[in-house]
Amino acid sequence: MNPVALEGPRLRFRELREDDIDALFAIYGSEVVTEHLSFDPRPLDSVVGVIASGIADRRVDPRTAYGLAVTLRTDSGLIGYARLTLEAHRAGQIGFALDPSVWGRGYGTETVQLLLQLGFDQLGLHRMWGARSPENAASSGAMSRNAMVEEARIRDHVFTHGAWRDSITHVILEDEWRAR
Numbered sequence: 662m663n664p665v666a667l668e669g670p671r672l673r674f675r676e677l678r679e680d681d682i683d684a685l686f687a688i689y690g691s692e693v694v695t696e697h698l699s700f701d702p703r704p705l706d707s708v709v710g711v712i713a714s715g716i717a718d719r720r721v722d723p724r725t726a727y728g729l730a731v732t733l734r735t736d737s738g739l740i741g742y743a744r745l746t747l748e749a750h751r752a753g754q755i756g757f758a759l760d761p762s763v764w765g766r767g768y769g770t771e772t773v774q775l776l777l778q779l780g781f782d783q784l785g786l787h788r789m790w791g792a793r794s795p796e797n798a799a800s801s802g803a804m805s806r807n808a809m810v811e812e813a814r815i816r817d818h819v820f821t822h823g824a825w826r827d828s829i830t831h832v833i834l835e836d837e838w839r840a841r
């Protein structure tokens with residue numbers, strides 16, 4: 662699926678655009694949003710790089726990385742960023758972050774659902790997983806709501822905010838996705 666265009670009950674995924682920079686910077690440049698992420702708040706030039714590489718990834722054949730804008734169905738402005746990276750053995754890792762102004766409405770859960778739909782239904786993946794901070798209850802909720810079960814603890818997985826941090830991984834297999 663290239664370009665990606667997916668729709669859930671309230672949200673859409675679309676490809677990134679150059680004019681998404683400010684909206685993505687409001688997310689990735691934020692202390693609040695990155696509190697539990699694997700990196701410190703990103704400066705503007707780093708966000709420009711995320712957009713540029715997301716746009717460039719579309720031209721890679723076969724495509725292995727999907728950095729996508731999350732928008733409302735009713736408005737094409739970016740309210741979140743969703744990422745799917747393909748790995749060997751038909752596996753894929755997901756990542757997601759939303760603007761804090763829209764937290765707490767179920768959009769995180771719908772974003773994970775759309776990522777799983779992209780991976781399993783459009784790209785034929787077998788296994789999809791995500792890694793979160795042990796303290797990240799909202800991420801745990803969004804993945805667990807989509808039947809992504811906790812699988813493991815990776816010790817000292819990332820060095821972030823000045824310290825080593827463990828990750829908890831969540832996973833779902835294709836037959837579990839179909840059985841939902």
Ligand SMILES: CC(C)(COP(=O)(O)OP(=O)(O)OC[C@H]1O[C@@H](n2cnc3c(N)ncnc32)[C@H](O)[C@@H]1OP(=O)(O)O)[C@@H](O)C(=O)NCCC(=O)NCCS
Binds near residue numbers: 693694757769771802
């Ligand atoms: C993770 C994130 C996308 C969740 O978005 P959201 O739209 O607020 O999530 P939802 O409204 O779908 O909530 C998902 C579940 O988590 C729960 N939840 C949400 N925020 C919570 C919080 N701060 N503490 C505890 N539980 C929380 C919700 O109640 C819900 O569970 P339920 O369905 O059992 O009621 C959002 O918090 C975010 O962008 N965080 C910063 C980036 C990040 O951590 N990304 C994940 C990286 S692994």
